[in-house]
Amino acid sequence: MxxxxxxxxxxxxxxxxxxxxxxxxxxxxxxxxxxxxxxxxxxxxxxxxxxxxxxxxxxxxxxxxxxxxxxxxxxxxxxxxxxxxxxxxxxxxxxxxPSPEVQAQAVEALMLIDRLLRGLPSNVSRALLMHRLDGMGYREIAEQLGVSVSSVEKYIARALQHCLMVALEQTL
Incomplete structure (x- = not known):
């Protein structure tokens, strides 16, 4: 303040x-x-x-x-x-x-993820979530999204860059 x-x-x-x-x-x-x-x-x-x-x-x-x-x-x-x-x-x-405390922590983590991914195109955020949360490989993600592996690489790079920028903005 x-x-x-x-x-x-x-x-x-x-x-x-x-x-x-x-x-x-x-x-x-x-x-x-x-x-x-x-x-x-x-x-x-x-x-x-x-x-x-x-x-x-x-x-x-x-x-x-x-x-x-x-x-x-x-x-x-x-x-x-x-x-x-x-x-x-x-x-x-x-x-x-989980305990109510763990549930509250989970909701906070989900809110952080929501804040980080907000504003990204659907395929970009979905690719990141499939990779990080579901453990899917790029080829598998590409098949599910109906795009090339190269597109998935670009999506994930874009999503990570976006998350970094949002995180940096919040610390300023």
């Missing part, structure tokens, strides 16, 4: 006072749940703090809306990934189910 001057602190406090109720209502309408809305409201202001810059007064509502909408999308994506994991887990014998 960045250090703020007294003037910036006052601007942030004013932004919060001016838009807190409106943003809370906006999120409650989007989510239909006051608890989730409260969490995302807090996350919206936290994101604003960590970005290190505040919007101009005239653009405050739009800026907060953009942040909040992104967080809503992230929440729905997380729920979808978590539900897919739980559905897959339900198809396995209960004795093989």
């Amino acid at each position: 960045t250090t703020r001057s007294p003037a910036q602190q006052q601007q942030l406090e004013q932004l919060y006072r001016d838009h807190h109720s409106w943003l809370s209502g906006f999120l409650q309408r989007r989510l239909g749940c006051s608890h989730s809305a409260a969490d995302l409201l807090q996350d919206t202001y936290l994101r604003l703090l960590t970005r290190g810059r505040l919007p101009e007064h005239a653009h405050s509502r739009g800026y907060l809306t953009r942040i909040a909408k992104g967080l809503v999308i992230d929440l729905y994506r997380r729920r979808r990934v978590e539900q897919a994991y739980l559905d897959e887990l339900a198809s396995q014998p209960e004795a093989s189910h």
